[in-house]
Amino acid sequence: DIVMTQSPLSLPVTPGxxxxxxxxxxQSLLHSNGYNYLDWYLQKxxxxxxxxxxxxxDRASGVSDRFNGSxxxxxxxxxxxxxxxxxxxxxxxxxxxxxxxxxxxGTRLEIK
Amino acid sequence: xxxxxESGGGVVQPGGSLxxxxxxxxxxxxxxxxxxxxxxxxKGLEWVAFIRYDGSNIFYRDSVKGRFTISRDNSKxxxxxxxxxxxxxxxxVYYCAKRxxxxxAGVTAHYYYYYMDVWGKGITVTVSS
Numbered sequence: 001d002i003v004m005t006q007s008p009l010s011l012p013v014t015p016g017x018x019x020x021x022x023x024x025x026x027q028s029l030l031h032s033n034g035y036n037y038l039d040w041y042l043q044k045x046x047x048x049x050x051x052x053x054x055x056x057x058d059r060a061s062g063v064s065d066r067f068n069g070s071x072x073x074x075x076x077x078x079x080x081x082x083x084x085x086x087x088x089x090x091x092x093x094x095x096x097x098x099x100x101x102x103x104x105x106g107t108r109l110e111i112k
Numbered sequence: 113x114x115x116x117x118e119s120g121g122g123v124v125q126p127g128g129s130l131x132x133x134x135x136x137x138x139x140x141x142x143x144x145x146x147x148x149x150x151x152x153x154x155k156g157l158e159w160v161a162f163i164r165y166d167g168s169n170i171f172y173r174d175s176v177k178g179r180f181t182i183s184r185d186n187s188k189x190x191x192x193x194x195x196x197x198x199x200x201x202x203x204x205v206y207y208c209a210k211r212x213x214x215x216x217a218g219v220t221a222h223y224y225y226y227y228m229d230v231w232g233k234g235i236t237v238t239v240s241s
Contacts, residue, residue: 033223035216041157041228048207048234049149049157054227055216061229092157096227100173101147101159 002027002095006104014112019080021107023093028073029056037097040069040078043106044089052091053078085111114138116208116232123238128198134191134208134232142166142186145211145226148193151234152204160206161193176202198239205234 003026013019029036036056041049051060053069056076066087068079080087090106120132134146148160161182162171170182181194191208212229215222 033216033221035223035225037225039227043157048231049209049228050231051212051227051229054214055225058214060227090156094157094159099162099171101162103157103159106156 001100002029002098002102004093004095004102004104006091006093006107009105009107011107011109012112013080013083013109015084016082019083019087019109021078021080021091021093021109023071023076023078023104025074025076025095027097029076029095029097030073031097036072036076037095038069038071038076039094039096040067041092041094041103042087042089043092044086047089049092080109083109083111114210114230116210116230118206118208118232118235121206121235121237123240124198125241126198126200126239128239129194129196130198130237132193132195132206132208132235132237134193136189136191136210139210141184141189144213146182146184146191147209147211147228148182148191149207149209149228149231150202150204150237151207152201155204158204162211163191195237198237200239203237203239205236207234208232 038056040053043049057069093104163182179197183192209228210230211226
């Protein structure tokens with residue numbers, strides 16, 4: 001199984017400041033078609049997960065341009081520019097290259 | 113709008129069975145693959161199973177193989193998860209998720225990528241004696 005490792009696990013951020021979440025995979029997520037099969041999801045308190053980023057860097061429909069995904073191979077980053085109160089929740093990276101699909105442990109973002 | 117509504121959860125003893133349903137609306141169900149993802153209390157997300165839009169391909173995580181069965185009825189726009197021989201470690205909230213499709217341009221051809229673009233609110237399953 002591909003192991004997904006996120007850091008940090010807890011991320012206190014001042015509103016208006018940027019935030020960075022790292023995700024590393026135990027195997028390359030680069031498909032032969034040239035795309036990285038890596039998605040990001042946000043689970044807000046008391047809610048079900050919602051998609052943010054797919055294929056490493058493409059924003060899902062309706063997602064703010066404050067969210068940006070980058071990286072390739074085994075190293076990926078989710079950047080939130082200008083964190084807002086509504087961004088609070090747990091962020092998960094997920095690999096979709098092979099089954100079983102696996103998620104990172106989650107990064108809990110909180111407002112300072 | 114697109115809606116996924118899970119039902120069928122509850123409390124069951126170890127070794128018991130439950131059948132979860134995911135009723136869908138607002139999209140053409142028969143065009144989309146579907147997943148079940150679960151979350152143990154206070155823990156992270158764990159993928160459980162996937163079924164292709166027409167049921168021709170099915171995948172499970174190892175820990176549920178032989179115990180859980182994912183299926184769908186495209187005439188009823190409904191996804192199912194039959195769970196047998198339940199264990200305490202199967203306790204959690206179970207989400208159904210729809211796979212959305214995006215077209216991507218590869219090096220030599222066009223492809224489709226499918227990601228979990230809509231999730232239900234989840235249903236709680238508790239396995240306890």
